[in-house]
């Protein structure tokens with residue numbers, strides 16, 4: 288079936304990598320772009336593109352015709368449940384067979400962390416939809432370090448409030464790799480997978496990997512939760528998002544979360560380490 292895969296979120300961190308992997312492997316697919324400008328950028332690379340936006344359903348419904356499988360990812364937004372559940376309903380009505388959804392390790396319906404609750408509600412809706420599904424729950428992305436570029440470049444330091452907590456952070460490129468395998472194979476259908484990096488690491492480990500790779504001293508400075516929260520709000524993060532990140536940091540300050548085997552089982556590969564991430568992104572941090 289030509290173009291029987293639709294990628295939603297293909298212009299973002301994870302989705303862009305997925306688009307590259309599909310393209311490099313000469314898989315037929317089409318990518319959703321929210322603006323004509325982004326669509327033209329895809330088209331200039333020979334990528335089949337449809338312009339549309341979840342929530343603007345007149346732009347989406349025609350794109351669902353004849354589809355077999357959808358990759359579903361959108362950025363963090365209070366519209367997440369309305370938009371993703373709306374897409375699931377319309378996909379079902381259009382005869383789509385399968386959806387691969389990127390969720391999050393924290394997903395939990397009823398959680399007081401909005402992001403966790405929203406992902407939980409969407410997971411529940413997808414499971415109840417009758418569609419085949421794969422739910423990927425990544426742990427914290429290594430690429431989150433790019434949000435600290437201003438202070439890393441300006442002060443040689445980044446600020447977090449999880450103390451000595453350790454997380455099996457994952458490279459978003461590996462989230463894309465796992466998504467690729469789940470889109471093309473049915474072996475993992477109707478399952479939920481926690482995908483992680485290979486090691487449980489703290490921010491001191493991250494600082495040391497970034498320092499080694501970039502050749503400059505980069506320090507992790509732990510700050511009290513309230514100060515971190517105020518800093519994120521002052522930097523322009525929406526209040527709900529800063530509060531969610533603070534709540535997650537409080538939980539993760541006690542975390543000794545360990546890696547799972549799910550990434551390796553799905554892909555047959557070993558996930559990238561923080562050293563690998565730091566080497567590949569070294570120029571960003573110099």
Ligand SMILES: NC(=O)c1ccc[n+]([C@@H]2O[C@H](COP(=O)([O-])OP(=O)(O)OC[C@H]3O[C@@H](n4cnc5c(N)ncnc54)[C@H](OP(=O)(O)O)[C@@H]3O)[C@@H](O)[C@H]2O)c1
Nearest residue numbers: 296297298299300301321340341361362391425426427428
């Ligand atoms: N960061 C983490 O540590 C982490 C960990 C686990 C899970 N997650 C989950 O991963 C997801 C974020 O992944 P990411 O960082 O790769 O995303 P991202 O870079 O923020 O990209 C979001 C993508 O979704 C598109 N999008 C947003 N709203 C849309 C709409 N209404 N209709 C169609 N497309 C829309 C964006 O399009 P535009 O380019 O037009 O904006 C973009 O392509 C979230 O669900 C988050 O909860 C993140």
